[in-house]
Amino acid sequence: MSNHTKGPWHRNVPPATKYTTIFAGRNTHVARVVTDGGLTPEEVEANCDLIAAAPELLKALEAMLQIYGDSHDKDRDELETYAITLARAAIAKANGIYL
Template sequence: MSKHTKGPWEYKGTLFGDRNISSEYGLDGERLVSGRQHIACIPSASSKHNPDYFAMFLANAHLICAAPDLLEALEKVLATTSSADMDYFALEMANAAIAKARGES
């Protein structure tokens, strides 16, 4: 079982006036019977003052939602590609990104 909440993660709904990122899966990796598992809260109040902040928060939300998919894809690429076929620096970047996502760096 992974330590992070199982994806997919979705950006929707509100929590305390802000939009949030959540999953249908709980701590045990099983689909929740009711409700959703909270992942992160994305501020929306700043959009009233500066629309550029809202655009930035929205872009961050999309990146956060993609995180489980990106991690899984990168792990599969490394598992199915020989290191001889990969650029050394790309391989190092991929391994560093995976370690960072797992909290190992």
């Protein structure tokens, strides 16, 4: 596990083009989204939402792998195998391990 700031994280109120800070708790600033152009306001909003959801997404993937990741079912279909592979890669990336 990495030493990232514990969640939950939340974002400042919209619009993200003006308020771009992601928080953990009341006064812990985790990130500030900086855009240098080329993104629509909708994309900036969605990116802030995605960053704020990161701790919950990581927990969900870790829980999924605890349930499904170690099974060696010969009948597992390609989509399940692909999802588990993506989950492992995302967890590794979130923990600073680049595969």
